[in-house]
Amino acid sequence: MDRPTLYIANKNYSSWSFRPWMALTGAGVDFEEVLIPFDYPGGNPDIKAVSPTGRVPLLRHGALKIWESLAIIEYVAELYPDAGLLPRDxxxxxxxxxxxxxxxxxxxxxxxxxxxxxxxxxxxxxxxxxxxxxxxxxxxxxxxxxxxxxxxxxxxxxxxxxxxxxxxxxxxxxxxxxxxxxxxxxxxxxxxxxxxxxxxxxxxxxxxxxxxxxx
Structure with a gap:
């Protein structure tokens, strides 16, 4: 299985990046991390280059791109059903x-x-x-x-x-x-x-x- 890549922003500030990063890391999922820092006020063009929304987090898995924290967690839960990202019951x-x-x-x-x-x-x-x-x-x-x-x-x-x-x-x-x-x-x-x-x-x-x- 291809290793997914998770694009995130500053760890000090980016609450939405924190969510999937902690989920995947806490579940022991192997992924590559790419951090693209905020660049205010105009936004960072490097984020816009990888994300269709111009925001992170974004998960890339092969040619597929998934944005929004919860969608990322749900997708990885399907990829790794034994990782415990969702309760079994x-x-x-x-x-x-x-x-x-x-x-x-x-x-x-x-x-x-x-x-x-x-x-x-x-x-x-x-x-x-x-x-x-x-x-x-x-x-x-x-x-x-x-x-x-x-x-x-x-x-x-x-x-x-x-x-x-x-x-x-x-x-x-x-x-x-x-x-x-x-x-x-x-x-x-x-x-x-x-x-x-x-x-x-x-x-x-x-x-x-x-x-x-x-x-």
Whole structure:
């Protein structure tokens, strides 16, 4: 089988790149990584040269190009059905897809107010309307799934749904947004994952600095 190539942007800032990268790395999938840094304000032409949307992440597998984080995770889950990117149980797979899609389509207030930034010093900001509701909903998702599965990840073992929420873990952490013990315990589990630690180490070593209002 051809080795897929995953195109990503800055590890410090690119939440959508983080999701499939952590999913594939956490599942032990062998892939080539190509990082194309952000180039504001006009965008990086190198990204536009490889991606039909002009954005990353993008997975190339042979002649096929797949964009959007969740589509990449789903495609690789089909390529490697034993990698654990989706739960084995059909009902759990449906739930994993539901919460992943909710992450994909929702929580705009949180994403807008609190951009992902691995290197950001920990500290609260004044939160605009809508962020508290987003936080509450995410905590409810995590709490319900962890209670059903017994943890330590959302569906017991690490899977693509955990990866979809990985940037939220960073946001909750660096903006000091949560205090529930079960939420904090799940966050610590995620941050202790070898894939998370590998991404974080690379993010902290990056030379690029992008203003928060441009991320």
């Amino acid at each position: 059909r009902a759990e797979r449906a739930l994993a897809r539901s919460v992943s899609m909710e992450m994909l389509s929702s929580f705009r207030a949180l994403r807008s107010a609190c951009p992902m930034n691995i290197r950001r010093p920990k500290g609260r900001i004044v939160l605009p309307d809508g962020v508290d509701a987003d936080i509450s909903r995410i905590e409810t998702i995590w709490r319900d799934l962890l209670q059903q599965s017994g943890g330590p990840f959302l569906f017991g073992a690490f899977c693509g749904a955990d990866a979809m929420f990985a940037p939220v873990v960073n946001r909750f952490d660096v903006y000091d947004l949560v205090s529930r013990n079960d939420t904090l315990a799940y966050m610590e589990t995620m941050k202790a994952h070898p894939a998370w630690r590998k991404w974080e180490e690379a993010a902290r070593a990056e030379p690029w600095i992008v203003p928060e209002d441009e991320v």
